[in-house]
Amino acid sequence: MNDDRMDTELSPDSQMVFVLCAHLPKAANGTADPLPPKEYQRLALWLNQNKRRPADLFSLETDDALSMELSGHGFDVERLVGLIRRAGTLSLKADEWSQRGIWIRTRADEDYPERLRRAFGGLIPPLVFGSGDPAALQGGGVAIVGSRHASQEALEATRRVAEIAAGYGSAVISGGARGVDSTATYAAFEAGGVVVEVLAEGLAKRVRDRNARQAIEAGRLTIISFFSPEAGFSVGQAMARNRYVYALADRAVVVCTDSGSGGTWAGAVENLRKTKRPVYVLDETWAPPGNRDLQKHGAIPVSLDRLQEILAGDEEDDLPLNSQEQMGLFDQGD
DSSP, X not given: XXXXXXXXXXXXXXXXXXXXXXXXXXXXXXXXXXXXXXXXXXXXXXXXXXXXXXXXXXXXXXXXXXXXXXXXXXXXXXXXXXXXXXHHHHHHHHHHHHHXXXXXXXXXXXXXXXXXXXXXXXXXXXXXXXXXXXXXXXXXXXXXXXXXXXXXXXXXHHHHHHHHHHHTTOOEEEOOOTTHHHHHHHHXXXXXXXXXXXXXXXXXXXXXXXXXXXXXXXXXXXXXESSOTTOOOOHHHHHHHHHHHHHTOSEEEEOOOOXXXXXXXXXXXXXXXXXOXXXXXXOOTTOOHHHHHHHTTTOEEEOHHHHHHHXXXXXXXXXXXXXXXXXXXXXXXX
């Protein structure tokens, strides 16, 4: 291959991140598995240490010296070449997604969300797919999280939290699922607010929704995913998605959670262990036992009235007692 770069609006460096890390249906991927964040970070460090750019890899198949250097440092050159050969296919896919209103950001882009860089350090997701205003990812907001199977009382409380956040100019950050997530989204819209949805599947289906398209075009909704636009839902992706919801927010409100299990519980506990980002949990008479149990991990009990005072700026945020301040908050696994 002779420097066969993609014909897209991505910079050459971003094109290389895209071809090395994007997932496609297996037939289009070929035999080479895309690089996950940890593997790409290792490659990025090597490139930086050797004063090379990601785009230099477009010549890998014909550059014997570069191939030998990479092989000598333990990189699977055959795999990298196999991934780079997908450039033409990926260029067509990028054009197709663009026509649907889907954009791509890579970790090589200057406007990659800074909040993700701070939260994940070198293990930031290499790719972000989105629709709507990318600037919305830089402004923080209130993450509203809770069960897909919330009670009617919990859904009413969700609406109130979203209204409060929107009323004080905070974006609502949601996981885009049914239950608490979707209730928070639509309540924020009704209150005149803006929403960032972080999906646990690809964007292709969501951007076809007429209401979503209208909200995007009105500047009220930005949708993102860290998975290929055609990717379906999986529990693993939902668990990974939760940490991105927290990372993009200034503070989080847990409306309702099971105790000791489920995505809402796991996401909140992980955030409480690893960050100083305030996590509030609603303390109301209808609240399930999981809300009280989450307080044992450092979540701050809060009534709807007090939450309104906090978001209005009348009270300072309390911080979880067991929190830690560190860069690359999610770099290390348990």
